[in-house]
Amino acid sequence: MTKKLILLRHGFDPADDRVVTYATMNGFEPIILRPFAGDKIPPMSDDIVGSVIYGGPFCVFDEADHPFLLDEANWIQQCLDADIPLLGICQGAQQIARLKGAKVGPPESGMHEFGYYPITATEEGKDFLPETIHVAELHYHTFEIPEGAVHLASSALYPNQAFRIGEKVYGFQFHPECTIEGFRRWQETRQHxxxxxxxxxxxxxxxxxxxxxxEQAKWFYAFLAKLFPAQSPA
Known part of the structure; x- marks a missing residue:
């Protein structure tokens, strides 16, 4: 039975990111869903072994205007209850943090990150990120670290760059899934x-x-290999 990764996306960019590449090369079936466009998230099942919630343009506290965010929150809770690996990237991390009671939104500084910025591990994050690396960023909101979560990494403008809940749930403010081709698209579509x-x-x-x-790709593929171990052939 092929194991599935549920990938929730918040735009129509091509699925050429590193999560999809890793999944297809390591025995998973990536199930790409866009709830904002009407896709329905399936119920949890034994063949679902993990999930990734991508970044996007939606404010995670605008559930009244974007009811699909409630469906995604329900999915996050299902993943937590099922104890399967879960990764939230940018907006996805903010969604996880909000579900766990943490504050989310624009920082008081008003600063944005769009480019490649150095992130550094906290003392508790040395195993997560052994050395400072530059990573792709595109955001102007942030999250507080949820109660009980481990703060893993920070940058100069945004102190909260990564957290872990338990051993299988991660939230990243940065975008290590983004390839050069993906970032080039951002440069063209985010000129404002x-x-x-x-x-x-x-x-x-x-x-x-x-x-x-x-360097970003090398680190992220190694991270994915730990979070979603490669599936053996049937």
Whole structure:
């Protein structure tokens, strides 16, 4: 029986990110769903072994305007109850944090991160991130660390970059799933962000991208291999 990873996306970008690549190369069936566009999330079943909730443009506290966020919150709770691995990226991390009672929203600084920024492990996150690396970022909201979670990483502008709940649930503010091709699309579609405080210029992004992408990919694939161990052939 092929094991499934449920991937909840919040846009129509091509599914060429590193999560999909890892899944298809390691024996999983990636089930890509877009609840914001009407896709229904299936009930939990024995063939579902993990889930990833991607970033997106939605404010996670706007459930009244975007009822699908309630469906995704219900899915997060199902994953927690079933004790399966779960990764929230950017908006997805904020959704997990909100479900666990943490505050989510724009920081008082008003700063944005769009580019490649260094993140550093906290003392408790040394096993998670042994050394400082540059990672792709695109956001202007943040999350507080949920009660009982482990704070794993920070950046200069956004102290809360990663957390872990238990041993199988992670939230990332950054985007290690994003390839160079994916970031190029962001540069074209998010040009209005370049005027915001904290955002790197396109020239800075281009230079850092070439230096950072391979290291980011290496780290993230190793992380995914631990969170979602490769499936043996049937």
């Amino acid at each position: 962000r370049y005027a915001e405080p904290g955002v790197q210029s396109r020239a800075e992004q281009d230079a850092l991208m070439m230096q950072a992408d391979a």
